[in-house]
Amino acid sequence: MRMRTQRQVVDYSLQKRALLREVYSGRVGVYEVCDASPYLKNAARFHGEPTDVRCPVCRRENLTHVHYIYGDELKQSAGQARKLAELPVLAMTLREFQVYVVEVCRGCGWNHLVQQFLLGRDGLAAAEPGSTRRAAGQVAAGGAAERDSSAREARRRRGAEG
Ligand SMILES: [Zn+2]
DSSP: OOOTTOEEEEEOHHHHHHHHHHHHHTSSOHHHHOOOOHHHHHHHHHHOEEEEEEOTTTSSSEEEEEEEEEOGGGGGGTTOEEOGGGHHHHHHHSSOEEEEEEEEETTTOOEEEEEEEEESTHHHHHTSTTOOHHHHHHHHHHHHOOTTHHHHHHHHHHHHHO
């Protein structure tokens, strides 16, 4: 999936692999990482994007991707999960909003932040050189994120807002 205005992509696959190594070696308990909240499981059920990737923990179910959206322009919709198909429409309507992609196993409850990125009309102009001011800070902040703190932060915000 690659949307036209997608930018400032931060990928969390390294953090995920590191965490899974801890789980496989027994240093981190399965119960600690398979802790999807009822909200997240519902979001996966009603708004999730099915994948053909097996859950790395239980290996029984395929993972579901949930897309959470954040941004001032979203007002009361901020923190909601949206279907993937809804994002391009929002991207053409709004100037800028943040998307967090969380993978969830609806079987065992494994969940981890996969990726975050910006969408919105501002990206059409940002494709020109010289308009990448904000990118550096964002990427640095994302790289410093330990484990899946951002996923939990996203969930915490979701909880706080509704
Ligand atoms: Zn699983």
